Amino acid sequence: MPYMTAVCPLVWQSVRGRKFWPIPPDMTHIELPPEAERPLVAMEPMPSWHGVRPRKFPRQQHDIRGPELVNNQLLHKQYGIIALTGVELTINHINLIRTVINKHMNLTKTFAVWRIEAPWKPVSKRSQGKRLGGGKASIHHYTTPIRAGQVIVEVGGQIEFADCYYYLESISKRLPCDAFPVSQEILDEWDKEEQSLREKNINPFTFERVIKYNMQGCHRWTTMYDREWFGKYY
Template sequence: MFSTRLLKQASYSRVMIQIQVAGMKNFQPPPDYSHIQLPEKPKLQFKDKVPTYPSNLKPPKMSKRLTFMRGPEPIHTEFIHKQYGIVALCGGRLHSGHIEMIRMTINRKMDPSKMFAVWRIDSPWQPLTRKGQGKRMGGGKGAIDHYVVPIKAGRVIVELGGKCEFEQAFPFLKEVAHILPFKAKATSYELMEAEKIEQQRLKNANINPYTAEYVIRNNMGGCHTWISPIDKKWYFKYV
């Protein structure tokens, strides 16, 4: 009898301890997308694999022109719609297969009723030549094999916007960025601005005077004899 009474008191006290208390909730209001106008054609458009030339003009050939891929991008480095996109982290080339992969992946996984995507690159225009297998050296330049578009570091490749948040677009933008033949990242306008502020803060907080730029400009250790002319211009930032 005594043990039963103790068990009842213990169970009653346990129930009394588990009391839920309601607190103040502070939910942020949803973002306002009323100012965004979706275009008539929200999906990425098809790009020609080969540039069009007049009928009386033979398609010209070109050398490699590695300068088209080296260094930072001078123009297309900002988002026009100030939302989301894919940005190249180093130089490289995109041919028609890469461009078609970007177009099909984004068009398949985006919601055209809420999102839109726009290209920020040109159609393939630089010709690359190749000789047939088994041919001997010499005999002039080979025939045109395919066309590419050169990309520099910091170039915005594709831009995505609409009435959506970054968490909705990040998965398939990241998937596309990882398949590209060079390093790229899926980012947003806010993240890019935060990175610029952080880079400037680190630059101002650096107390070490011997930076790569200082060492190369002053030819410390005779580095001009073994570094490349590209490093003398960009200070090991762009390869």
């Protein structure tokens, strides 16, 4: 996925002091959910085990490696925040997103939906100064692992991208991963640019071809992730 620096579109243009305001798009066809379902709902900080002893997980770094293959598109075809790298989100990050969006959004014409799961992956941690040994430590908190290309949250309704860009950008800068506020037009431009670069490439020795044919014995120094995603993800 190419990384493009998109800027918020201009709201108006002026010539010799005269302002030409753009005609707002027609959004009467957009259906809004009931007002009680428009803000982001709070997530539980830990799953409900219902009397079952919580299971301790290994680190499982493969949960955040590679591209997201399911939740990588905007369902409402409007706006949202997309992660560019894999990370494990805690309940503090989730509450940050919910607080900022619910504070700035106008419930009369805007709604927001989660595209991630509630924290479910246990993370163990030892207390500071404790000696090593004695088995695996107790569960400290729970996280939500996401991969590159995952849509974290989605915003829609009778609203333009310029009206929600500022608070989506502020959220993206405070997340522990590289995130970016996007619209459906930006995602379409990324796909067109990636396809254009692939078609205009005149060099036959691409990294994918070098890996597939094991040129110069590259399988000796490349990793399993290079052979699976051809250098795009780690």
